Amino acid sequence: MTEDDRRAEEPRDADFVQSLARGIAVIRAFDAEHPELSLSDVARRAEISPAAARRFLRTLEALGYVRADGRSFALTPRVLELGFSYLSALSLPEAMQPHLEALSREVGESVSAAVLAGSEIIYVARVPTRRIMTVGITIGTRFPAYATSMGRVLLAALPEPQLRAVLEQDPPRPLTDRTVTDPDAFAAELARVRDQGWAIVDGELEAGLRSAAAPVRGRDGKVAAALNVSTSASRDSMERLRDHYLPLLLQTATAIESDLRLL
Numbered sequence: 001m002t003e004d005d006r007r008a009e010e011p012r013d014a015d016f017v018q019s020l021a022r023g024i025a026v027i028r029a030f031d032a033e034h035p036e037l038s039l040s041d042v043a044r045r046a047e048i049s050p051a052a053a054r055r056f057l058r059t060l061e062a063l064g065y066v067r068a069d070g071r072s073f074a075l076t077p078r079v080l081e082l083g084f085s086y087l088s089a090l091s092l093p094e095a096m097q098p099h100l101e102a103l104s105r106e107v108g109e110s111v112s113a114a115v116l117a118g119s120e121i122i123y124v125a126r127v128p129t130r131r132i133m134t135v136g137i138t139i140g141t142r143f144p145a146y147a148t149s150m151g152r153v154l155l156a157a158l159p160e161p162q163l164r165a166v167l168e169q170d171p172p173r174p175l176t177d178r179t180v181t182d183p184d185a186f187a188a189e190l191a192r193v194r195d196q197g198w199a200i201v202d203g204e205l206e207a208g209l210r211s212a213a214a215p216v217r218g219r220d221g222k223v224a225a226a227l228n229v230s231t232s233a234s235r236d237s238m239e240r241l242r243d244h245y246l247p248l249l250l251q252t253a254t255a256i257e258s259d260l261r262l263l
Contacts, residue, residue: 022048026056027065027079032136036072092216092225093125093139095259100127100227103252107245109231112137113216115224116154119170121145124225143205146172146186147179149213150226152199156190157215157223163190178203198246200238208233212246214253219261227253 029037029045037045043053057073060066064078096113104111104127114121120142128137145151146167155163172181180186193199200212211230218224229245236245 022046022052023056023060026053026060027075027082030075032138032141036069036074038071039073042073092218092260096125096216096225096227096256097127099252099256099259100125103127103227103229103248104129106248107229109229109236109245110137111227111229112150113225113227114148114150114154115226116145116151116158117142119145119166121148121151121154121226144170144172144175146170147175147201147205148228149199149201149211150228152190152193152201153213153215153226154223156193156199175205176203176207178207180204198250200242200246202238203233210236210238210241212241212249214246214249216253216256216260218257224260227256 025046025048026042029042034041034045039050039053039057042057043050046053046056048056057066057068061068061073065076065082066073067076092115093113100111100113108129110129111127112123113125114123116122123137123139123141126137126139143151145155155166158166167183167186171183172179172186174181180189198212198214200210202210209230210233211228213226213228215223216225216227227249229241229249231241231245
């Protein structure tokens, strides 16, 4: 997609600030797999011209959000300020953390919490144990919602028009040979998750990765976040995930909801 194509697709609302949107795209060009990028890499990943990428990078560098080392660029810790206001105002991570730690100790596996942001999940709390993914997970890590157990719990809670818009924006695509991508099969899976109140995903985000997730409802009764227990196919069977981990996960979600009602 050329920059002209990208410009044509951007919202035409009179209040839409195109330069701000592109500056954010430059920041999002960096991730765990691409912590350092050249100017041309940033331009390609942000889908803007090299000249525009240079202007945005130099502006971010002047503001302290980007550092330059020769021909490469990287984000600085100051970029965390951009999300701190949101996370500090969000009571969920603070309320969840003790429960996640207790659950992780009981099951001996990694336990996480995430919220939905468009078509992706964002990790807001985590207690890691063994490393079971090729990509390291930290608070702020994003994954496609459709291929994760937490994502399916969160997607299943959306009103139908909103769910349809999300799936049109980012249709499921095969990340492994197990990823459910057929629209009818995916709709049936979300209906099952909605009815049973939990989700289990086996190797759809990454081969060998299994996880179970449950919703956490806020004081208004709406699903505000999701919890999961993740493990590997080489260590735990699907039966153990469903029969042992899942009940403990559901109990933890209930305990967190009780705490949230007191906040």
